[in-house]
Amino acid sequence: QVQLVESGGGLVQAGDSLRLSCVGSGRSFREDTMAWFRQAPGKERVFVAAISWLPDRTVYEDDVKGRFIITRDNTKNTVDLQMYDLKPEDTAVYFCASASGKKLNLYGPWDYWGQGTQVIVSS
Numbered sequence: 001q002v003q004l005v006e007s008g009g010g011l012v013q014a015g016d017s018l019r020l021s022c023v024g025s026g027r028s029f030r031e032d033t034m035a036w037f038r039q040a041p042g043k044e045r046v047f048v049a050a051i052s053w054l055p056d057r058t059v060y061e062d063d064v065k066g067r068f069i070i071t072r073d074n075t076k077n078t079v080d081l082q083m084y085d086l087k088p089e090d091t092a093v094y095f096c097a098s099a100s101g102k103k104l105n106l107y108g109p110w111d112y113w114g115q116g117t118q119v120i121v122s123s
Helices: none
Strands: 003-007 010-013 018-025 033-039 045-051 058-060 068-073 078-083 092-099 117-122
Touching: 003 092, 018 033, 018 092, 018 117, 033 068, 033 078, 045 068, 045 078, 058 068
Parallel strands: 010 117
Antiparallel strands: 003 018, 018 078, 033 045, 033 092, 045 058, 068 078, 092 117
């Protein structure tokens, strides 16, 4: 059974940092594009960042550029999202996703999803 499981969410104050982690199981994700999405209360799920299976290729949504960093460790089947200078508008459930098949674009389509981890940023 293929699974993505997120962890690392929590309640923090504005300006704090937080690191989210997503671990995959059931298959290798080495050749997948991996991504993070988020869904704020009452809103649709939106793209946050993605990292290619190719070296040194990442993309970020404009609101998180310069504050969030996505990394991956193929030896551990993990993808992390380091978040700095968190703001109340970053409050959301954060989801990990993967796109298989050595895709050259960084925008999916996405084959697997995790269940999400809640991040709450208080002002």
